[in-house]
Amino acid sequence: MKVLVVEDDPFVREMAVAGLEDAGFEVSEVASGSQALELLHTGIAVDALLTDIRLPGADGWTVAKAYRERFPHLSVLYVTGYAERMMPVPGGIILSKPYRMAQVIGVLGTWATL
Template identity: 75%
Template sequence: MKILVVEDDPFVRDMTVTELEDAGYEVMEAATGGQALSLLQAGIALDALLTDIRMPEANGWEVAKAYRERFPDLPVLYVTGYAEQMQPVPGGIILSKPYRISQVIGLLKDVAA
């Protein structure tokens, strides 16, 4: 399963990528919403998207919407440390920071089933 992690906090991003790779996932990463959108334009296919909501260049809502336009059934997990106005794509799941990587892995297993 190929997952894109979009997170502007380098510590959180590195920890999440490492733990998902240790769990056997193929992981790509982007430090901004703009980088994530560039990967989409490059034609990168994914099995799941894990995105922060508040980020530079494009927020998580915008990233998820763009990916869902190309991949309508793409599972999307949002992570946020803030109380956010809810705008998830249909079927998107919101996790509050701090989250446990076991929560993410459990949700990824659920959406892959």
């Protein structure tokens, strides 16, 4: 399963990438919403999106919506440290920061078997 991690905090992004790779996922990573949208236009194909909500360039809601337009069945997992107006794509799951990698891996593993 190919996962795109969109996270502006370098420490959190590194932790997520390392945890996902250790669990056997193929991972791409970017540090902003605008980088994620640029990557989408290059033709990257992913099976799941793990995105922060508050990001430079474009928020996680916008990133997920753009990826879903291209990949209608894309699994989306949002992570956030803020209580805010929720606008997930249908079927998207929201986890609060700090989160445990076991939570993320459990959700992604469930999606991988569907």
